[in-house]
Amino acid sequence: MTDPDRMSIGAFARLVGLTASALRFYDDVGLLHPDEVDPLTGYRLYAESQVTRAVQLRELRTIGMPLLTIGKFFTADAEEAARLIDEHVINVTAQASDVQRAAAELKASLGREPRLTICGLAGPVLAAAVDQVLATTVFDPDIPVLSGVRLEADSESVALTATDRYRLATRTLVPIDPSAGTWAGTIAGDDMRALTYRVRRSPTVTIEAGERTLGVRLANGTVIHCRLLTEVFPDYRLLLGSLRPVTHRVTIGKQHVVRELEQRAPEMFGLQISDGRPSLVLPSSDEVTLAGSATGPDLTLWFELTTLYPALSHAIGNDVMLDLRGPDQPATVRSADDGDLTTLVMPRVTPEP
Known part of the structure; x- marks a missing residue:
């Protein structure tokens, strides 16, 4: 007689998020055999003890791990299994970068699109600016343009801007070879991230725009192509123009506050102004006095570490200035000495997570 605790293939499939056909396939290839097969009906029956393996199998296939590697995963100890996952992620990431580069090259080759020389920049400066604004991008499948970087150039400056709707970062660069006209476009953030290590090693780069791609020509003549996104970039100037007046201004030493946040790693923390002195308020009720100054009445604003820390750590110079509005x-957030990089971050209304 069949054990009543066994589940039918349909019930087990619903429980673990797989289809019955997938379970039959995994049985055939030897990755997940049923706990029992009814000798009279041939029905596959599964036990609750198989749920963990089935869920792991589903997730391994979700990340695209090959069946052969999955077989090794299920016979490995925990350390080896973790290594197999890490190796697979590295391979997939490398393949994705190769696909993105190839896609950009293909788009650049379509119809031999004309190229417009925008400007020349110092390679290390452009790479640093890309790193600074990329911290504010986000992957949102509903709003894919939020993963991009907006580049706007005129005869006097080049501005890079990114936003995830909770933060906004904009960095202004002075070109070494300015353009006579203006140009604006949104560049795929992944492509910008992939090119920085090569741009950082090129003394100068030339920005060239096409209809579908943006080209970055290195000093040795190599051109790296980045995809241009077609979605409309958020109107960040409207946001900047609608900001309320500043009520408090805090100037603090960047290294001190960054070091405290790195050592303590609070999920959330408060920036407190009391008697004109700034301090950090941590969830453990600790208070860290910061070297610096503050204007305005007593106030405490709460920030998530993932929101404010990148803005502080990427700020230019030794001193950081925060303009608060409530x-x-x-x-x-901007440098006290250099306003080329400006970041906007949203505080939390209450300290509760």
């Missing part, structure tokens, strides 16, 4: 308004 607990429900964006705070502006």
